[in-house]
Amino acid sequence: MTEKPNTYSALSEVGAIRENRTIFANIKISLLKSPLTARFGMVVILIYAVVAIFAPLIAPYGEAEVFPIPYAPWSSEFIFGTDQIGRDIFSRMVYGARNTVGIAVATTLLAFLIGGSLGLAAAINRSYLDLVFSRTVDVLMAIPQLIFALVLLSIFGSTVINLIMIIAILDSTRVFRLTRAVSLNVVVMDYVEAARLRGEGLGWVMRKEILPNILPPLIAEFGLRFCFVFLSIAALSFLGVGIQPPTADWGSMVRENASLIQFAKYDLKAGITPLLPAAAIALLTVAVNFVVDWFLHKTSGIRDE
Numbered sequence: 001m002t003e004k005p006n007t008y009s010a011l012s013e014v015g016a017i018r019e020n021r022t023i024f025a026n027i028k029i030s031l032l033k034s035p036l037t038a039r040f041g042m043v044v045i046l047i048y049a050v051v052a053i054f055a056p057l058i059a060p061y062g063e064a065e066v067f068p069i070p071y072a073p074w075s076s077e078f079i080f081g082t083d084q085i086g087r088d089i090f091s092r093m094v095y096g097a098r099n100t101v102g103i104a105v106a107t108t109l110l111a112f113l114i115g116g117s118l119g120l121a122a123a124i125n126r127s128y129l130d131l132v133f134s135r136t137v138d139v140l141m142a143i144p145q146l147i148f149a150l151v152l153l154s155i156f157g158s159t160v161i162n163l164i165m166i167i168a169i170l171d172s173t174r175v176f177r178l179t180r181a182v183s184l185n186v187v188v189m190d191y192v193e194a195a196r197l198r199g200e201g202l203g204w205v206m207r208k209e210i211l212p213n214i215l216p217p218l219i220a221e222f223g224l225r226f227c228f229v230f231l232s233i234a235a236l237s238f239l240g241v242g243i244q245p246p247t248a249d250w251g252s253m254v255r256e257n258a259s260l261i262q263f264a265k266y267d268l269k270a271g272i273t274p275l276l277p278a279a280a281i282a283l284l285t286v287a288v289n290f291v292v293d294w295f296l297h298k299t300s301g302i303r304d305e
Contacts, residue, residue: 034294041290048284052098059091064246071260074269081273083257092248093277099243100250101284103164104230110168111229112222115175120206122176123183134180137173145170146235153241163242167232171225178221182214216295223292227285234281250277 031039051058060079061067065087072082080089122130140148152166186192192209200208236242237251245252257274264271 030298037290038294041287041294044283044287045291048097048101048287051094052101055094055098059088059094061088061091063092063095063248065091071270073267080276081270083253084259089253089257089273089276092253093250093280095248096250096253096277097280099247100230100233100237100281103160103243104226104233107164107168107171107229107233108222108226110164111171111225112175112218114168115172116179116218117206118172119176119179120183120210121202123180123187124202124205124210130180133176137176140170140173141177146232149232149236150239150241153236158241158244160243160247163233163236167229167236171229171232175221175225179214179218182217183210186210186213220292220296223288223295227288230285231281250281253277 031042034042067078067082067086067088069078069082070084070086072078072086074081078088078090080093083089083092118133122133148170149166153162156162156166187210192205195205195209233242234249234251234254237249238255240252240255242251243249254274254277260270260273261275262271
């Protein structure tokens, strides 16, 4: 008895039942195909998220708890020593992950809510609304963002709410420009015109017809904006007008312990102490950029040969 040869049949392939993968299966396949840099970035982001969420459980001491040993060396009691007034640096770095990263995420979300909504509205309504929004954004972008934020925080006060609102408004100008640019290619499509002709409102057209078609570049921009906002908050805290003490913040920690660098030739551990929060800022920025680069490559349609 001869075996039936294993030949290809287009008819059998068409008749076969296609397996519908779940969302988790698609995510797993995408992660397996991702480069090592993207995996490294996702692991770093996950670690930062866990530290920020469970900061009270991870930190050995309180955020503002003071000990009578200023500038204590590294030891089993104080892993990274203490600062100029005796606060545990490791505990403040852990709480700094919650404060700095949490405020940066909230600021970025608010910037996208403001800039994205106005950008979509300007792209749909190409009359006076587009003109007013675009010229206002041009004026705001003409002023250096860091200097403008310094002036506004000096006027209104350096509270967390003011910090989030000011940076979000200033950063929303960049989001507005991108959203408007990518939306202009979508608003001229036939399905958008059909939705407007059948009487759909501006909000419905924005949510249902335009936004789903411009999500990939916006998500990628969200990662990049988060990096810029994160660095802006750290820079303002370093200059003394950002997150105010006793709230732990990586930018202010660099400024408070910067004098220890000059003692590196006597005690290397003490010399690198102010570099620890700076390294935490740099590592998160690099990790987010790795993930954003991979996402941009994945959604752009380009495939490696």
